[in-house]
Amino acid sequence: MQYSKKVLEHFTRPHNQGKIKNADGVGMVGNPKCGDIMRLYIKVAKTKGKSETLKDVKFETLGCGAAIATSSMVTDLAKGKTLDEAMKITRQNVADNLEGLPPAKMHCSNLAADALHRAIKNYREKK
Amino acid sequence: MPKIKRIYLDHAATTPVDPVVFAKIRPYFSEKFGNPMSVHSFGQEAMAAVDQARVQVAYFLRCQPKEIVFTSGATESNNLAIRGTLKAYQAKKENQGVIPHIITTQFEHHCVLNTCQELEKEGQIEVTYLSVYADGLVRLADVKRALKSNTILVSVMYVNNEIGTVQPIVEIGQLLREAHSVERIARNSKRSTFRDTRSKILFHTDATQAVNYFDCDVNKLDVDLLSLSGHKIYGPKGVGALFIRDKSAITHVQSGGDQEAGMRAGTHNVPGIVGMAEAIRQIKSSKSKVKNNEILKLRNYLIKKVLKEIPKSHLNGSLDQRSPNNANFRFDDVEGEGLILSLDMEGVAASTGSACSSGSLDPSHVLLALGLKHEQAHGSLRLTLGKSTTKQEIEYAVKILKKIVSRLRKISGDVLKEFK
Incomplete structure (x- = not known):
């Protein structure tokens, strides 16, 4: 499996890894059958008169190199963004920022953006 | 990346060519490069090497040199074993319209599994895929239960490539021989008037992962077909062999020249064959x-x-x-x-x-x-x-x-x- 340098960097030293206690939203994707499971936690900053932003984003992922690297990357991309901006982050954005993913990984292991969107939806539903 | 010491723990995938083996192979690229099918001295030199290799492999398997067919590897050997058995069966007049049955296991290598699945999909055969259990072993009773009147081939790997478990090949061989003789006695006692054309159920084993460590005496194992590969035993890649006890029971699947007594067309991979034979010789030391x-x-x-x-x-x-x-x-x-x-x-x-x-x-x-x-x-x-x-x-x-x-x-x- 040919991974880019960027993927290997994020796989070896993932950013924002771990749980957020009392997270405002949690998003979970994947299943044990396919082998990749991601759980993404968000903490939302609410300032009066301004749109809500992602103060903190963290993840836990059981999965292959690409699954871990995309999880790490999506947290980097999402942190500090408004919720609406974060909803616009796509799988392709994640892959591009990782200098590409092997074709086989584009679908099965590139689920991090979905996890982020779910976490935001989860937050909005709870409100 | 700083240079780190590399440790290879993937010998079931492939092995490095042994230096002794490599030394044997070397002359067969540029010096003794002849085509074994050529009549001239260059060809004969190469043929002599192939013949010698055949003797060495046969010695290891305790069979006759003429029972060895050189191939491009275990994948080809396994394809030839299964497709060749089917083809020979289908060629017989009395078998017209009969869909034969093959028994194999759920955890064979893909070259066996996919071959069976393809032939099954094409409607050419029916297949029983034997279960294996948590211990990674096939049960004799399951083999026995799977046998049918139209079974023509049983293919069970000797050593599984992923988990290394050793299958009861000797016992399966014995079971098949007994099943055959019981049936023959039964048929004879009935004094049936129709001719008993039913031939023995062939037994094939993919011994690719076994050659290094286990006895591959084809008579002890009681197999009719046995596949092996060069590159899993410190020999070169791109070469393998199939032991065929009775060539009349197998039809070639690759058309072309008369190499390997017509069983496998295509110019001999002389360096590969020489190397595999030397690798096999080393195992006996x-x-x-x-x-x-x-x-x-x-x-x-x-x-x-x-x-x-x-x-x-x-x-x-x-x-x-x-x-x-x-x-x-x-x-x-x-x-x-x-x-x-x-x-x-x-x-x-x-x-x-x-x-x-x-x-x-x-x-x-x-x-x-x-x-x-x-x-x-x-x-x-x-x-x-x-x-x-x-x-x-x-x-x-x-x-x-x-x-x-x-x-x-x-x-x-x-x-x-x-x-x-």
């Missing part, structure tokens, strides 16, 4: 027996150490009925591709049954056949030792493995819990 014992000891040490030092680690398949060089583990809450990727970064080469390493979506069919859950199969790791493996390498590999498993578990947290 007493040095190799000592080496195999050392490998077994190291492997046992590896298994003990991993199971002891790494929490929630398990061995896949039977420990006793297992090839001396194979260890196959699984680790809870860890995915295999991340594992081998991390190991590789630390210089340790291994393999996994995780889907992510193969390009397919499903994890190893072998591990699923053992009854493992998908997530367990995804978390598997195969370490296969070779004759150059040292204790220091094992120590290092376990140390690194322990570190990596704990790092990956930290990353995965407890996400699996939600599915339990």
Whole structure:
């Protein structure tokens, strides 16, 4: 499996890894059958008169190199963004920022953006 | 990346060519380059080498040299064994309109499994895929139960390539012989008027992973067909052989020249054939027996150490009925591709049954056949030792493995819990 340098960097030293206690939203994707499971936690900053932003984003992922690297990357991309901006982050954005993913990984292991969107939806539903 | 010492623990994937073997091969590229099918001295020189190689392989298998067919590897040998048996069967007039039955196992190598599945899909054969159990072994009773009046071939691998478990080949061979004689007696006693044309059920074994470590005497094993490969035994890639006890029971599947007595068309891979034969000759040496014992000891040490030092680690398949060089583990809450990727970064080469390493979506069919859950199969790791493996390498590999498993578990947290 040919991974880019960027993927290997994020796989070896993932950013924002771990749980957020009392997270405002949690998003979970994947299943044990396919082998990749991601759980993404968000903490939302609410300032009066301004749109809500992602103060903190963290993840836990059981999965292959690409699954871990995309999880790490999506947290980097999402942190500090408004919720609406974060909803616009796509799988392709994640892959591009990782200098590409092997074709086989584009679908099965590139689920991090979905996890982020779910976490935001989860937050909005709870409100 | 700084240069790190590399440790190769993937000998079931392939092995390095032994220097002695390489020395034997060398002249057959530019000096003795003749085509064995040529009449002139260049050709005859090459043919002499192929003939000698055939004698060496036959000696190892305890068969006649004429019963050996050289191929491009075990995949071709297995294809020839199955397709060739079917083709010969179909060519007989009395078999017209009969769909023959083949028995194999759920955890064969894909070259056997996919061949059977393709032929089945085409409506040419019906197939029974025998279950294997948590120990990774086929049960004799299951073979017996699967036998039908239209069974023409039983194909069971000698040693499984992923988990290294050793199948009861001798016992299956015996069972088939008994089944055959019982049927013949029954038929004779009925004094049936129609001619008994039913031939013996052929028994094929893929011995690719067995040659290094197990007795491959075809008479003891009671097999009619046996496949082997060069590159798993410190020989070159791109060469293999098929033992065929009765050539009339097999029809060639590749058309072309008259090489290999018409059983396998295509110019001989002379350097490959010479190399494979030399590699096989090495296995018989007493040095190799000592080496195999050392490998077994190291492997046992590896298994003990991993199971002891790494929490929630398990061995896949039977420990006793297992090839001396194979260890196959699984680790809870860890995915295999991340594992081998991390190991590789630390210089340790291994393999996994995780889907992510193969390009397919499903994890190893072998591990699923053992009854493992998908997530367990995804978390598997195969370490296969070779004759150059040292204790220091094992120590290092376990140390690194322990570190990596704990790092990956930290990353995965407890996400699996939600599915339990």
